[in-house]
Amino acid sequence: GQQVMQIPQYQHVQEGEDFTTYCNSSTTLSNIQWYKQRPGGHPVFLIQLVKSGEVKKQKRLTFQFGEAKKNSSLHITATQTTDVGTYFCAGLPQTGRRALTFGSGTRLQVQP
Amino acid sequence: DAGITQSPRYKITETGRQVTLMCHQTWSHSYMFWYRQDLGHGLRLIYYSAAADITDKGEVPDGYVVSRSKTENFPLTLESATRSQTSVYFCASSELRQGGSPLHFGNGTRLTVT
Numbered sequence: 001g002q003q004v005m006q007i008p009q010y011q012h013v014q015e016g017e018d019f020t021t022y023c024n025s026s027t028t029l030s031n032i033q034w035y036k037q038r039p040g041g042h043p044v045f046l047i048q049l050v051k052s053g054e055v056k057k058q059k060r061l062t063f064q065f066g067e068a069k070k071n072s073s074l075h076i077t078a079t080q081t082t083d084v085g086t087y088f089c090a091g092l093p094q095t096g097r098r099a100l101t102f103g104s105g106t107r108l109q110v111q112p
Numbered sequence: 113d114a115g116i117t118q119s120p121r122y123k124i125t126e127t128g129r130q131v132t133l134m135c136h137q138t139w140s141h142s143y144m145f146w147y148r149q150d151l152g153h154g155l156r157l158i159y160y161s162a163a164a165d166i167t168d169k170g171e172v173p174d175g176y177v178v179s180r181s182k183t184e185n186f187p188l189t190l191e192s193a194t195r196s197q198t199s200v201y202f203c204a205s206s207e208l209r210q211g212g213s214p215l216h217f218g219n220g221t222r223l224t225v226t
Contacts, residue, residue, distance in 0.1 A: 006154075031211055042202060043155065045214035088154060092211030099170065100210040102147075102154040 002027045002093045006103030014111050019076040021106035023089035030094045032065060032072045037105070038085040046074075046087075069094070079110045115139045118203050118218035125193050126226055133188045133221045135203030143206045144186040145170075145215065146178065148199040155202065161186055162209065193225045 003026040013019050023032065031050040035043040047056055049065035049072060056063045062075045072091075076083055086105040092098060116137040125131045137144065146158040157170030159178040167178050175197060177189045190197055200222050204215040 009152075033211065033214065035215075042217040042219050043215070044217070048214070090155075090211075090215075098210065099157060100215075101171075102156070104152055104154040 002091070002096070002099075002101050004089060004091050004101045004103040006089055006106055008106055009104065010107045010109070012109040012111065013079050015081060016078050019079050019083070019108055021074050021087050021089075021108075023072045023074075023091070023103050025070045025091045025093075025101075027070070027096070028094045029069045029091040030098075031092050033090045033092075033100070034063060034072075034074055035088045035090065036085050037088065041085075043088060076108075079108070081110050081112050084108060084110050116203060116205055116216055116218040118201075118221050120221060121219065122222050124224045124226060127194060128192050131190045131193055131223070133190075133201055133203075133223070135186045135188070135218060137184055137186075137203075137205045137216075139205060139207075139216070140183060141205035141207050141216070142183070143209060144180065145204045145206070145210075146176070146186070146188045147202045147204065148172065148197075149202060149220075150199050158188065158201075160210070190223075193223075195225050197223065198225045199223060 005024045033048045034046040037043045054065040060077045086107045088105045089103045090100045119134045145160040147155040161167045161180040203218040207213045
C-alpha cells in the first residue's frame, strides 16, 4: 500500500533559526495537505498543494510540492516559539485506493 | 474547532469491555472520519462515512464498529477493548471526499485500556 515517509522525526532549533520538514511518498500523489498539531491539541489544516512544482507561502511558512508529485516540504523561516508542535503531511494517491495517508509527523521544538 | 465535538475527552476502561466514543458535527459535512494516533504512526484511518448510512473501512478497522444514522453523528464502538487499542482517537469531518477538502478535527478522546 501507499507509504508516506516524513523526516526528520524530531528537530530542536533555537528561536530565529530556520526549519524544514520533508515528506516522501512511495506513489504519485494527486495532492498533499499539511497539518499542524500543537502539544495536547488536535491537527489543524494548514494548506493543500495540487499542482506539480507548486509553491505556496503563508507568512514565514513556505510549502512546496515536487515536480514528480511524490514529495513535498514545509520550510519555516526564523522560527518562533509559537511554531512549536508536530507537522504532518497527508497525501492522496493518484491511483488505487483513494485514501489520505498521513506521514508520521515531525515534532518541532523551539528554544527561546 | 467548535463545529466538531468529541466525548468523552478521557476514558479508562478494562480489557474486554465495550466502549463508545461519540462525535458530533454542526457543519452538515457529508464526510466523517475516525483516526487513531499513536507515537511513531501518525494518524491512521479506522473508518469513514460518506453520508448517513454509508460507512467504509479504513486502514485499521479490526475491533471497531461504526454507525451513522444521522449526518451529524458518527459514534465509534470498541466491542471488546484490548490494550492495543489504547490510543488517542480523533474524529474529523470534511465537505468533500478524502483529500478533496480540509479535514476538521475534534479535540480527541484519550482512551486507556487496562
